[in-house]
Amino acid sequence: MNSGLARQALLLIALAFVPGIGEAVYYRNRVSWQSAVAPSDSVTVMQARAWGDGALWVDARPEEEFNAAHVPGALPLNEDHWNELLPQFLQVWSQVPGKKVVIYCSSLSCNLSRDVARRLRDEAQIKNVFVLEGGWEEWLKVKN
């Protein structure tokens, strides 16, 4: 009884492989492991810190969180007050246009830094924009 069930299970698994293998052969030039890898837009705390003065830090968290604590020298830039904060950011960026912009929000799960990065790239057409992996939480961990 048990060996019969096991045989049937193995048969089903083997059958599932047939279309999978067929597809892999048919689309062999389009499978993901052969595709070009998109340039990463994220950066670790260690990498960003290694840029030293070449990095311009941007805090995408809400105003009250920025006011409580932030990376030294970071500029606030969030979508709650985008129209007010963007000119302030651009004024600083204009003095040092070659700097890499490192944007962070609270943690790995937050999207605020990605949204700000997207708008800086698409709307302001600024290059060298990076999102900090793990955000403020990770920065605190590495700092300590």
Add this chain to the structure above:
Amino acid sequence: MKTPFFVGILSIFLCTSLRAELKWEQTSLELHPGVGDTAAVGHFKYQNIGKAPVAFKSVRTSCGCTAAQSQTKEVKPGEKGEITATFKIGDRTGTQVKTVTVETDEEPHTATVLTLKAVLPEMLTLVPSFVYWTAGEEPKPKTIMARAGKDFPAKVLTVTSSNPEFVATVDSGDAKGEWKITVQPKQATRAMASALTIRPDFPKTSPHVFYANASVTGPPMTPPAAASPIAK
């Protein structure tokens, strides 16, 4: 062989019939706030259709821009209620998707993810919203394209520059609801900046104001030398 199978089915049936169960009217909402709205509010309605009370353990949002709260801490059998999610629009654009994670003491499904999709009105898009010249570069005029979205029937645009060193003019574009904003610095020998205020004639009573920026940047930076630790 048959007896354990029967007992198993019976226990599943008993557990199902006695458990607490929060039934959501819908777990995703699409909101369409109007021009001038500052927030979008979604109501996720539920009812406890089980035979035991359900307690909320936590209600978390995916973004600081969204606040969510429950009317009560515990929902009795048969009771109805709602989770209210308020999304602060701020200066956001496009379609925004935010989630609210509701944790209860229901077994085995203790967490429910509610999705709030806010389709913000298509107003005026400025591409790019920032033009700049590098110090020493020839101060040639640059163009910002302004396009009115379907929710924004503006007919006239005016633009003013906060810095008289930058000249900004508006011309009609090739299509209806399209304008070309031409920006030019009088000179580009030193770093300077200007905020461009763009005023359409819509909404008639209190026109929505948009902003673009223009700068003459400092000279290009040389690549940073070795790593230097951050102060704090």
